[in-house]
Amino acid sequence: MIVGMSRWEPNARGRLERAALELYLDRGFEQTTVAEIAGRAGVTERTFFRHFTDKREVLFSGASDLQGLLVAAVTDAPAGATPLEAVTAALDAAAAMFEERREGSRRRQAVINANPELQERELSKLAGLASAMAEALRRRGVADLPASLVAEAAVAVFKIAFEHWIDPAARKDFSQLIRDSFDELRTVTSGR
Amino acid sequence: MIVGMSRWEPNARGRLERAALELYLDRGFEQTTVAEIAGRAGVTERTFFRHFTDKREVLFSGASDLQGLLVAAVTDAPAGATPLEAVTAALDAAAAMFEERREGSRRRQAVINANPELQERELSKLAGLASAMAEALRRRGVADLPASLVAEAAVAVFKIAFEHWIDPAARKDFSQLIRDSFDELRTVTSGR
Numbered sequence: 001m002i003v004g005m006s007r008w009e010p011n012a013r014g015r016l017e018r019a020a021l022e023l024y025l026d027r028g029f030e031q032t033t034v035a036e037i038a039g040r041a042g043v044t045e046r047t048f049f050r051h052f053t054d055k056r057e058v059l060f061s062g063a064s065d066l067q068g069l070l071v072a073a074v075t076d077a078p079a080g081a082t083p084l085e086a087v088t089a090a091l092d093a094a095a096a097m098f099e100e101r102r103e104g105s106r107r108r109q110a111v112i113n114a115n116p117e118l119q120e121r122e123l124s125k126l127a128g129l130a131s132a133m134a135e136a137l138r139r140r141g142v143a144d145l146p147a148s149l150v151a152e153a154a155v156a157v158f159k160i161a162f163e164h165w166i167d168p169a170a171r172k173d174f175s176q177l178i179r180d181s182f183d184e185l186r187t188v189t190s191g192r
Numbered sequence: 193m194i195v196g197m198s199r200w201e202p203n204a205r206g207r208l209e210r211a212a213l214e215l216y217l218d219r220g221f222e223q224t225t226v227a228e229i230a231g232r233a234g235v236t237e238r239t240f241f242r243h244f245t246d247k248r249e250v251l252f253s254g255a256s257d258l259q260g261l262l263v264a265a266v267t268d269a270p271a272g273a274t275p276l277e278a279v280t281a282a283l284d285a286a287a288a289m290f291e292e293r294r295e296g297s298r299r300r301q302a303v304i305n306a307n308p309e310l311q312e313r314e315l316s317k318l319a320g321l322a323s324a325m326a327e328a329l330r331r332r333g334v335a336d337l338p339a340s341l342v343a344e345a346a347v348a349v350f351k352i353a354f355e356h357w358i359d360p361a362a363r364k365d366f367s368q369l370i371r372d373s374f375d376e377l378r379t380v381t382s383g384r
Binding site: 082083084085116119120121123124126127145146148149150152153156157159160164180181182184185186187188189190191 | 274275276277308311312313315316318319337338340341342344345348349351352356372373374376377378379380381382383
């Protein structure tokens, strides 16, 4: 609705996210205030808090989309798929979502890696992804222990493949790095 | 030294840890102040801050001991041990350390599970354990990717086995739950 749009400041959310990332990169996360982020985005502080609970959350607004995508892929995997096949399909879908965003992902990660509070929030989001995938596996009839383990393993693979992918020296694409990591995980857990 | 002991309040650290856990269980983590913890332990707030940086850290003072134990076990594993064997030895050593503390571990975990800030701090400590084990594996000559993956997998196994172990319905001991989880991880990552 046009009226709704003017009232709710269309794309304020996206502007706030970009403004926050730029300020965090320029001045550091700790030195940046919500007032400055709102100012750069051309909105009020109140608008900021309508979209985000705090200065950290603005960097993690993609987490719920990612979680939805992973859960949908696990849920929609073919009936005969093993738990490993279901989470592999989920990470493939995530990789496709990220593939075009290497530079933005790299910049965002540089901010997170510079701040322990942000690292804690990131770990919390990753733990949420693991819980959500485990739950989706249980709804497919996978028992509790294998559901938890394969979901945690998938998140470990995702995290490690992501770290390699944003390395400026990386030449492989994200989905290839995910496949390599799953292969390596299979090798190491077989005990060799 | 006797002089040093009176000055530095022998066992103030242990008293603060017990006082904090009791208060967190009775009143909740958020409602408890550092002044109350110090008061119950019979020390000043200044003494609290000589031992712990904040109210969260007092619940995690065992993390550096645990990390030291895991790293030592990885480092001291026989020269021919595979990465999986090295981290399995590390978790066995950790299980032996925890085995007698089920009730205390359960009480502490109840406090953590009730508070998102504490959950984030716990995830941060677990990530630290994974990094430290990965680093110890690299010093044994394990390549970067398998070192990271087996260390992350070991922490996932530890976390999941721990959750089962503190469940009042659990009948197995911690080391058995760790072995079961490693076996299950091997099964799920083989794709079956």
